[in-house]
Amino acid sequence: MKFRTALLAAGLAFAAPALATPALAAPKTTLTVGMAAQDVGKLDPHLAVSTIDRAVVAWMFNGLVRFKPGSMSPAEIEPDLAERWENTADKKEWVFHLRHGVKFHGDYGELTADDVVFSLQKAADPKRSAFSADFAAFEKIEAVDPYTVKITLKQTVPSLLGILTNYSGGFIVSKKAVEALGDKFASAPIGTGPFAFASVTPNQSLELVANKAYFRGTPKLEKISYRFLPSNASRDLAFQNGELDLEYGNSDQTWIDRTRKVPHAVVDVFEPGEEAVLHLNMTHKPLDDLRVRQAIAYAINRPELLRWQGQDPSRVPGSVIPIGNLGYTADNGLPQFSLDKAKALLAEAGYPNGVTLKVVHTQLPGMLAQMQVVQAQLKRAGINLDLQVVEHATFHQMIRQDLSDIVFYSAARFPVADVYLTQFYHSRSTVKTPTAVTNFSHCNAADAEIDAARTEPDDAKQIALWQEAQRKIVAQACAVPLIETLQTWVRRDDLDYGYELKGSLSLGPLITEATHFK
Amino acid sequence: MIFYVIRRLLAAIPTLLAVLTLVFVIVRIVPGDPAIAILGDRATPAAVAALQAKLGLDRPIWEQYVTFLGRSLSGDFGSSMVTNRPILTDVGAVIPHTLDLTIAAMLIGTIIGVPAGVWAALHRNRAIDVAARLLSLIGLSFPVFVSGIFLLLAFALHWRIFPVIGNANLADPVDRLTKLVLPAATLGLVMAAYITRVTRSAMLQVLDEDYMRTARAKGVPWRRVVWRHGLRNAGLPVVTVVGLYVGILIGNSVLTEIVFNRPGLGKIIVGALNQRDYTMLQGLMVIYCFLIVVVNLLTDLTYGLIDPRVKQA
Numbered sequence: 161m162k163f164r165t166a167l168l169a170a171g172l173a174f175a176a177p178a179l180a181t182p183a184l185a186a187p188k189t190t191l192t193v194g195m196a197a198q199d200v201g202k203l204d205p206h207l208a209v210s211t212i213d214r215a216v217v218a219w220m221f222n223g224l225v226r227f228k229p230g231s232m233s234p235a236e237i238e239p240d241l242a243e244r245w246e247n248t249a250d251k252k253e254w255v256f257h258l259r260h261g262v263k264f265h266g267d268y269g270e271l272t273a274d275d276v277v278f279s280l281q282k283a284a285d286p287k288r289s290a291f292s293a294d295f296a297a298f299e300k301i302e303a304v305d306p307y308t309v310k311i312t313l314k315q316t317v318p319s320l321l322g323i324l325t326n327y328s329g330g331f332i333v334s335k336k337a338v339e340a341l342g343d344k345f346a347s348a349p350i351g352t353g354p355f356a357f358a359s360v361t362p363n364q365s366l367e368l369v370a371n372k373a374y375f376r377g378t379p380k381l382e383k384i385s386y387r388f389l390p391s392n393a394s395r396d397l398a399f400q401n402g403e404l405d406l407e408y409g410n411s412d413q414t415w416i417d418r419t420r421k422v423p424h425a426v427v428d429v430f431e432p433g434e435e436a437v438l439h440l441n442m443t444h445k446p447l448d449d450l451r452v453r454q455a456i457a458y459a460i461n462r463p464e465l466l467r468w469q470g471q472d473p474s475r476v477p478g479s480v481i482p483i484g485n486l487g488y489t490a491d492n493g494l495p496q497f498s499l500d501k502a503k504a505l506l507a508e509a510g511y512p513n514g515v516t517l518k519v520v521h522t523q524l525p526g527m528l529a530q531m532q533v534v535q536a537q538l539k540r541a542g543i544n545l546d547l548q549v550v551e552h553a554t555f556h557q558m559i560r561q562d563l564s565d566i567v568f569y570s571a572a573r574f575p576v577a578d579v580y581l582t583q584f585y586h587s588r589s590t591v592k593t594p595t596a597v598t599n600f601s602h603c604n605a606a607d608a609e610i611d612a613a614r615t616e617p618d619d620a621k622q623i624a625l626w627q628e629a630q631r632k633i634v635a636q637a638c639a640v641p642l643i644e645t646l647q648t649w650v651r652r653d654d655l656d657y658g659y660e661l662k663g664s665l666s667l668g669p670l671i672t673e674a675t676h677f678k
Numbered sequence: 679m680i681f682y683v684i685r686r687l688l689a690a691i692p693t694l695l696a697v698l699t700l701v702f703v704i705v706r707i708v709p710g711d712p713a714i715a716i717l718g719d720r721a722t723p724a725a726v727a728a729l730q731a732k733l734g735l736d737r738p739i740w741e742q743y744v745t746f747l748g749r750s751l752s753g754d755f756g757s758s759m760v761t762n763r764p765i766l767t768d769v770g771a772v773i774p775h776t777l778d779l780t781i782a783a784m785l786i787g788t789i790i791g792v793p794a795g796v797w798a799a800l801h802r803n804r805a806i807d808v809a810a811r812l813l814s815l816i817g818l819s820f821p822v823f824v825s826g827i828f829l830l831l832a833f834a835l836h837w838r839i840f841p842v843i844g845n846a847n848l849a850d851p852v853d854r855l856t857k858l859v860l861p862a863a864t865l866g867l868v869m870a871a872y873i874t875r876v877t878r879s880a881m882l883q884v885l886d887e888d889y890m891r892t893a894r895a896k897g898v899p900w901r902r903v904v905w906r907h908g909l910r911n912a913g914l915p916v917v918t919v920v921g922l923y924v925g926i927l928i929g930n931s932v933l934t935e936i937v938f939n940r941p942g943l944g945k946i947i948v949g950a951l952n953q954r955d956y957t958m959l960q961g962l963m964v965i966y967c968f969l970i971v972v973v974n975l976l977t978d979l980t981y982g983l984i985d986p987r988v989k990q991a
């Protein structure tokens with residue numbers, strides 16, 4: 161690491177005089193983006209699950225509604241393809257009125273209610289979507305007329321608008337294109353967004369062109385070249401050399417400090433914070449004993465983790481769900497670092513000489529380094545982690561088979577408490593069950609509160625239920641929060657997004673019709 | 679000669695079949711479910727099951743094997759499980775880059791390595807020999823991700839002669855050549871180091887042979903003795919090493935490809951492995967093995983050219 165740092169520092173010294181040359185007078189219209197990727201995967205937005213794919217589909221598609229660009233606050237959801245909407249008092253029936261004259265890319269015609277119905281039904285279908293679970297409460301989606309869509313729910317959901325935003329299952333695709341292209345749609349998608357798919361060169365780049373008929377106006381940029389550059393070191397060199405305008409960064413303080421010194425570089429650190437959590441498998445001995453789980457909770461030193469990872473890209477979490485989620489509370493009784501308490505609890509549980517736990521972990525360098533710090537912290541309390549390091553895809557399979565005593569998992573979700581609570585702590589989501597999602601701990605401490613909150617019509621009561629759920633999960637020590645890591649990208653200072661970037665649920669900066677070079 | 683080639687090609691068929699079977703088995707032994715890799719962590723078990731059915735992964739293993747064999751033998755490698763792009767399209771897009779790099783590295787390695795090895799052998803234990811051995815040791819000790827970054831720092835950032843992003847436009851010969859220089863030099867120098875060492879030791883053995891002394895005694899000029907009698911006899915191990923190394927280069931130049939941001943076969947193999955893209959991996963392995971068989975055949979044919987006894991055997 162030190163060696164690489166030294167190398168790059170040398171690179172900066174070399175690059176500095178070269179980058180100081182004045183920019184050309186005419187503003188550029190081609191944006192070149194460097195992404196840490198071998199290639200793109202699936203560009204069908206309902207199947208785009210990796211950061212690589214999600215960041216770029218957000219530039220090609222719209223939802224019925226959207227987060228205000230640069231924000232991921234549910235309070236700032238605004239019209240997108242729907243210009244207005246209304247709902248019944250019980251929030252079970254919603255009617256959306258579509259904008260007129262919105263054109264799909266290519267020759268796929270005008271967007272109508274049929275496309276919206278088709279898209280949402282597709283997103284809800286497990287055979288054609290990775291996000292079908294989000295649509296479990298949907299009963300009917302119907303076209304009232306070509307510009308009106310009605311959605312009927314089986315029961316109310318915490319944030320219907322959230323499901324319909326420009327994120328995951330909310331993206332609207334062209335019915336005609338999906339039917340005409342079949343499986344090819346995933347590699348040559350058709351949307352309504354400011355940029356349209358042009359071509360992909362395997363292993364090299366994805367090229368997008370401006371959608372001149374975009375309903376918010378012709379984009380100021382003409383082209384985007386999304387380059388796949390998996391090596392962090394050489395991607396950084398390419399940015400320093402002026403070959404990239406925007407680059408996927410590294411959520412690491414050293415990287416941020418070093419990159420800030422590159423002339424004309426602006427580092428953007430933005431939401432969402434991905435919360436890393438230790439999920440303690442309560443069905444495995446000795447973790448079935450609450451005292452052992454609490455000992456782990458006391459042995460974790462979050463401020464030390466923060467000092468290790470750095471102030472800029474990270475923050476100390478305060479609960480079992482990420483900071484900023486609607487319904488989040490730090491008033492939950494979360495144990496704070498105390499080695500004495502940890503050791504006392506272990507002794508009380510009958511393990512005065514400590515315990516050894518088997519942990520399956522990924523070999524992805526960033527996650528492995530974080531886990532090694534956790535391993536060192538727990539060792540001080542006599543809790544030994546026997547790390548079994550496996551390749552990343554293997555890790556994902558093994559943790560879903562209940563093979564690890566502790567699962568380290570880092571994730572951000574739609575920022576309403578219901579989503580994170582349900583997926584990670586509701587017994588319905590327990591791994592190895594037919595309705596499994598990512599409940600690795602077999603936690604069932606707050607099922608009643610999570611379910612009640614979901615259908616609670618009163619906002620204040622709903623939030624109170626979510627907060628109670630967090631207290632119960634903390635009390636059961638199903639999970640121990642570690643650290644939150646924000647998204648980090650770097651751009652050249654002449655690139656103006658056209659909005660202030662505070663957050664982006666697609667995990668990359670949104671490139672809109674207003675994005676331009678100064 | 680033609681019979682020799684035909685015999686070699688026929689011998690390649692069982693190799694290919696064995697490789698196909700091995701690839702099929704190995705790809706499935708590696709843990710990690712492609713459906714989970716493709717659908718991500720929010721997919722429901724129903725979605726995972728649906729994708730497995732769509733990809734044919736729920737069918738009996740023998741049925742998958744028969745389908746795979748049948749398709750592979752008819753040259754139909756199918757589409758990537760992840761991108762849905764036809765495998766031959768993806769491979770076709772990168773093969774020229776891989777061949778460019780492999781051939782250029784081989785040329786650099788041979789042009790530098792063979793004369794350096796001969797020269798070192800002729801000056802055994804003298805300064806030139808020690809220098810050649812030392813340089814080749816340095817060449818072998820430097821991993822490409824270090825030497826590559828050094829080259830980029832010097833030639834791309836400091837002197838700005840070459841770009842950092844090396845994905846060449848194949849239609850533009852100048853661009854193609856410009857972007858080949860640094861990666862080919864990185865790999866070529868490592869290869870030159872190998873070849874220098876092999877050539878040197880092969881030459882040292884030959885130099886002491888009776889026929890060398892006889893040739894000199896007959897009055898053949900020394901230069902001619904070395905190049906005609908010496909190098910030709912020392913050639914077999916050198917060709918073997920070059921052949922083996924070229925085979926390795928085709929798939930293993932992945933680090934060079936990543937550092938210089940070049941597309942290539944090695945990079946696709948790594949990507950497909952990370953994604954558990956079974957169909958892509960299978961297709962790539964078959965194509966890779968085919969290339970290895972071709973390289974081995976060319977190596978064998980070169981043996982025949984260097985040493986006529988090989989052809990008769």
